[in-house]
Amino acid sequence: xxxxxxxxxxxxxxxxxxxxxxxxxxxxxxxxxxxxxxxxxxxxxxxxxxxxxxxxxxxxxxxxxxxxxxxxxxxxxxxxxxxxxxxxxxxxxxxxxxxxxxxxxxxxxxxxxxxxxxxxxxxxxxxxxxxxxxxxxxxxxxxxxxxxxxxxxxxxxxxxxxxxxxxxxxxxxxxxxxxxxxxxxxxxxxxxxxxxxxxxxxxxxxxxxxxxxxxxxxxxxxxxxxxxxxxxxxxxxxxxxxxxxxxxxxxxxxxxxxxxxxxxxx
Amino acid sequence: xxxxxxxxxxxxxxxxxxxxxxxxxxxxxxxxxxxxxxxxxxxxxxxxxxxxxxxxxxxxxxxxxxxxxxxxxxxxxxxxxxxxxxxxxxxxxxxxxxxxxxxxxxxxxxxxxxxxxxxxxxxxxxxxxxxxxxxxxxxxxxxxxxxxxxxxxxxxxxxxxxxxxxxxxxxxxxxxxxxxxxxxxxxxxxxxxxxxxxxxxxxxxxxxxxxxxxxxxxxxxxxxxxxxxxxxxxxxxxxxxxxxxxxxxxxxxxxxxxxxxxxxxxxxxxxxxxxxxxxxxxxxxxx
Numbered sequence: 001x002x003x004x005x006x007x008x009x010x011x012x013x014x015x016x017x018x019x020x021x022x023x024x025x026x027x028x029x030x031x032x033x034x035x036x037x038x039x040x041x042x043x044x045x046x047x048x049x050x051x052x053x054x055x056x057x058x059x060x061x062x063x064x065x066x067x068x069x070x071x072x073x074x075x076x077x078x079x080x081x082x083x084x085x086x087x088x089x090x091x092x093x094x095x096x097x098x099x100x101x102x103x104x105x106x107x108x109x110x111x112x113x114x115x116x117x118x119x120x121x122x123x124x125x126x127x128x129x130x131x132x133x134x135x136x137x138x139x140x141x142x143x144x145x146x147x148x149x150x151x152x153x154x155x156x157x158x159x160x161x162x163x164x165x166x167x168x169x170x171x172x173x174x175x176x177x178x179x180x181x182x183x184x185x186x187x188x189x190x191x192x193x194x195x196x197x198x199x200x201x202x203x204x205x206x207x208x209x210x211x212x213x214x215x216x217x218x219x220x221x222x223x224x225x226x227x228x229x230x231x232x233x234x235x236x237x238x239x240x241x242x243x244x245x246x247x248x249x250x251x252x253x254x255x256x257x258x259x260x261x262x263x264x265x266x
Numbered sequence: 267x268x269x270x271x272x273x274x275x276x277x278x279x280x281x282x283x284x285x286x287x288x289x290x291x292x293x294x295x296x297x298x299x300x301x302x303x304x305x306x307x308x309x310x311x312x313x314x315x316x317x318x319x320x321x322x323x324x325x326x327x328x329x330x331x332x333x334x335x336x337x338x339x340x341x342x343x344x345x346x347x348x349x350x351x352x353x354x355x356x357x358x359x360x361x362x363x364x365x366x367x368x369x370x371x372x373x374x375x376x377x378x379x380x381x382x383x384x385x386x387x388x389x390x391x392x393x394x395x396x397x398x399x400x401x402x403x404x405x406x407x408x409x410x411x412x413x414x415x416x417x418x419x420x421x422x423x424x425x426x427x428x429x430x431x432x433x434x435x436x437x438x439x440x441x442x443x444x445x446x447x448x449x450x451x452x453x454x455x456x457x458x459x460x461x462x463x464x465x466x467x468x469x470x471x472x473x474x475x476x477x478x479x480x481x482x483x484x485x486x487x488x489x490x491x492x493x494x495x496x497x498x499x500x501x502x503x504x505x506x507x508x509x510x511x512x513x514x515x516x517x518x519x520x521x522x523x524x525x526x527x528x529x530x531x532x533x534x535x536x537x538x539x540x541x542x543x544x545x546x547x548x549x550x551x552x553x
Contacts, residue, residue, distance in 0.1 A: 008356035012349075012434075013370050016427065019389040020373070022396045026388055034394055080281040087278035092269045099279065101544050106290050108540045110488035112509035113529040116516045117293030140289040143282055159268075201378045203491045204513070218380045222495065232388060239381040246376025254368040258439035261375075261432055262477045265547060 020243070026236035034232050049237035059238065062217035065131065066200065067245075069214065072135035074195040077142040078150075078188060085150035086176070090159065103144040107263075114140065115208045122209055133209045134216070138202060142195040145263065149194060152264020153187025187264075190256040193249060200245065217242060294533075300526035318527035328528060330503070331511040338507060339486045342425045347479060349426070350433025355467070357438055368438075371431040383495025386424040390496075410497065414504040417497050421505050424492060429485070433478045440474035441467060480543040487536065508532055 026034060027049055028042040037043065053059040087093070088100060118137055119128070127133040161183065165175040181188070207219040221238050253260065301318055303311040322328050357367055374382070392398035392409040397420075401408040410420040444466065452462050490509035493499065499506035499514070506514070512532065516525035 005356045006358070009353055009358075009367055009371075012353045012430075013367070016371065016374055016431070018396065019385050019427065022389045023385045038394065038399060040396075076285070080285060083278035084282040087275035090269060091272040091275035093271065093273050093275040093279075096275075099283070101541075103282070103286060104544060105537055105540050106286055108484045108488075108536055108543075109290070110490075110509055110512075110532060110536060112488065112490050112512045112516075113297070113533050114289075114293050115513060116522075116525065117296035118289075120296060121292055136285070137289060139285050143286050147282060197376055201376070203378065203380045204509075208517075218378050221384060222380055232394070235384055236388060239384055242378050242381050243373070243376070247373060250369055250372050250376060251365075254365055254372065257368070257372050258435040258474075261481070262436055262439075262474065265477055 023236050023239050026232055027240045029233050031231060031233050046233075049233045050241075052234060053237055053241065059217075059220060062215060062220035063241070065210070065214050066206075066216040066218070069131040069134040069138070069206070069216070070196055070199040072131060073138045073142055073199045074192050076135060077139055077146045077195045078192050081143055081146035081150055081191065082181070082188070083176075085147050085154055086180070088147065088151045089154035090162070100147075103147055104263075107141045107144040107148075109140070111141075111202065111204045115204060118205060119208050128209065129211045129213045131214045134206050134214060135199075137205045137209055138199045140205075142198055145198065146191045146195055148263040148265075149191040149260055150184070150187055150264070152259065153184050153190070157183055186256065190253055190260045193253045194260045196249070197246065200242075297526045297529050300522045301530055304523055314523065318523040319531070322524055322527045322531060327511070328531075331506050331508050334504075334506065335487065335508045338422070338425075338489075339483060341422050342429070342486050343479060343482060345422070345426050346430045346433050346482060347475070350430050350478070351437050351471070351475075353430070353434045354437035354441055355463070357434075359442065368435070371434055373431075374428050375431055377428075379491035380495045382424065382428050383492040386420065386427070386492075386496050390420050412501055414501055417501060417505050421493050421496060424496060425486065425489070428492065429482060432482065433475075436474045436478040437471055440471045444470050476546050480539075480546065484536065484539060484543070487539070 025040070025042060028045055028047070030044055030046050030048065033039075033042070033044055088096060114137075122128050122133040122137070127136075157180075161179070162175065165179055166172075170179070203216070203218045203222075206216045207222070210216065210219065217238065221235060250257070259265075302314055302316070304314045304317075305311050353371075358364055377385070387395075389395045390397045390410055392402055392411075398408060398410075407413075408416050410416040448466050448470075449462070452466060457465070488509055489507055490513065493505050493507060494510055494513075497505045499510045512525060512528055515521050515528065
């Protein structure tokens with residue numbers, strides 16, 4: 001029994017990889033082949049689908065738009081979450097527990113509830129169809145996430161570190177930037193990764209808040225799927241390309257990923 | 267950790283509160299505003315009181331999508347949690363395979379949700395998809411775009427594919443934190459592996475599993491994009507969950523009053539669950 005243990009994770013990983021393999025397989029096929037024949041490998045191997053995405057502005061702009069608002073959102077979320085998480089991890093103040101809970105409720109709020117009011121709010125501020133609108137909207141769930149993750153990491157740093165620094169004559173901000181931030185660098189990395197990720201995978205709000213100028217890649221894909229009949233090969237190629245950013249960065253956070261998903265509580 | 271009382275700490279929290287409040291409170295007030303009024307266009311509104319709330323709470327449509335939501339959430343929890351524990355238990359504890367397993371297993375979690383839907387659509391299509399071909403090849407008639415049961419099973423399977431790794435990662439992190447001394451003691455006592463699981467591993471996993479179950483509960487309760495791309499809520503309304511139904515009413519039919527009332531009811535349910543989550547998590551932390 002003991003020797004067969006590896007079978008379980010192996011089967012599980014095969015199950016996880018099958019749909020991804022199929023997507024990859026489709027992305028190298030021509031539309032004719034997809035509709036006409038059924039094969040485990042592309043018979044007429046083609047890169048046309050990828051070529052189209054890299055040359056057609058409506059496609060590659062989708063990627064640029066997504067990356068732009070995701071990066072803006074990550075920067076805002078982590079920057080404002082850092083001092084807040086410090087306050088929660090080190091001090092008690094009026095209403096701190098309620099505030100912490102209130103932040104969490106926003107991580108749990110269904111985006112569908114906010115779709116329409118967000119559209120009106122950002123239209124009123126004339127921010128509709130801009131990157132900053134999506135970046136700010138995603139702050140709704142990413143700031144609470146970043147605060148929770150960072151608070152988890154900061155609580156693991158003993159308070160003596162702060163006290164010694166003050167005794168050595170450091171001012172608060174100098175201590176914070178020079179000593180504290182480098183100490184929790186791993187936590188900042190994980191928080192940034194999770195902000196990046198949740199902003200990258202979210203579609204409902206991003207789609208509602210954009211029309212042309214800031215349209216995310218995910219929305220471009222949905223439109224192709226519904227209007228241009230079924231260009232499955234193109235859709236598969238676009239889908240494959242959206243997997244790459246996550247696949248690249250995941251290696252760096254593999255040991256912390258459980259902590260991130262658990263909002264810094266493991 | 268002992269925390270000192272310091273009211274100035276509020277200054278550190280102000281930017282966060284400002285940004286989140288802008289995104290959370292203003293839209294929420296808009297929703298409350300719509301939920302008690304009737305409009306015939308041209309920005310003319312009439313006071314309606316609790317009419318929309320009564321309408322939503324008494325409508326079969328809301329009941330149906332709420333029940334579908336509960337059934338879906340129940341099904342994925344029953345599958346994902348035990349499966350996740352089993353996979354985590356049989357994963358290697360050290361060696362080069364740990365990284366390989368962790369990276370490959372986490373991959374589905376990082377794929378944009380609409381791509382997950384599109385991927386499963388391509389994967390499960392009865393004529394061109396691998397899964398569809400395989401099932402039809404076994405002699406079972408399968409077409410998730412037309413058969414309600416097939417649509418349900420495909421949606422559940424997609425969610426299992428997408429999120430079981432979350433349970434695996436959390437359970438694995440929990441297992442790794444059990445000190446070796448516990449296992450050695452069990453070995454000396456001659457405990458069976460079953461006893462080790464029930465007496466040592468499961469009690470130690472209680473905290474991470476609480477988090478895993480509640481996160482999966484919440485996230486599956488607001489699922490929208492994946493089933494929307496996969497089935498569009500169909501065939502008919504068979505896979506129309508709460509969020510899909512809400513977006514249909516709000517952005518599809520533009521029935522602002524009922525949509526707002528439904529939003530608030532939906533949000534209150536989530537808030538209640540959130541409170542349970544918070545209490546359980548904090549209780550675990552204090553112990």
